[in-house]
Amino acid sequence: MSETKIWVSLTAIENIPVREGRSVQVGGRKLAIFNLGNRFLAVENRCPHRGGPLADGIVSGSTVVCPLHAWKIDLVTGSVTNQAENLECVKTFPVRVQDGVVLVELSVGNSDTQSSQPACFVSISHDSSINHSVLGKA
Numbered sequence: 001m002s003e004t005k006i007w008v009s010l011t012a013i014e015n016i017p018v019r020e021g022r023s024v025q026v027g028g029r030k031l032a033i034f035n036l037g038n039r040f041l042a043v044e045n046r047c048p049h050r051g052g053p054l055a056d057g058i059v060s061g062s063t064v065v066c067p068l069h070a071w072k073i074d075l076v077t078g079s080v081t082n083q084a085e086n087l088e089c090v091k092t093f094p095v096r097v098q099d100g101v102v103l104v105e106l107s108v109g110n111s112d113t114q115s116s117q118p119a120c121f122v123s124i125s126h127d128s129s130i131n132h133s134v135l136g137k138a
């Protein structure tokens with residue numbers, strides 16, 4: 001099956017404060033975008049334990065602590081770092097910043113139902129109520 005990768009604009013960098021995360025809906029995907037101060041990282045916004053919202057977790061170094069049961073997720077590798085017996089991980093996504101805007105690379109294609117959904121609608125929600133529509137391909 002063919003698969004295409006596209007860069008999707010998410011939001012201006014100032015909408016994600018340092019050491020915080022934001023949930024982002026891109027097509028059928030739910031991502032968590034984090035600002036580590038010197039870079040942005042993105043993972044699936046679903047803890048591998050019981051689906052906790054990682055975007056609401058506490059950022060420590062390059063990890064986030066799930067707000068539900070404190071599993072610690074490495075935002076670079078997606079692996080769980082404080083559960084030695086658990087080999088599950090979350091999906092990570094390439095991120096870049098261009099002209100003050102955070103972009104994430106997504107796969108679109110026929111082999112994956114979720115990734116085949118249009119990546120043309122983006123909304124960000126969190127306590128700060130960022131609500132940003134759109135974007136499209138970069």
Ligand code: FES
Pocket residue numbers: 047048049050051052066067068069070071
């Ligand atoms: S749901 Fe994340 S640690 Fe339980």
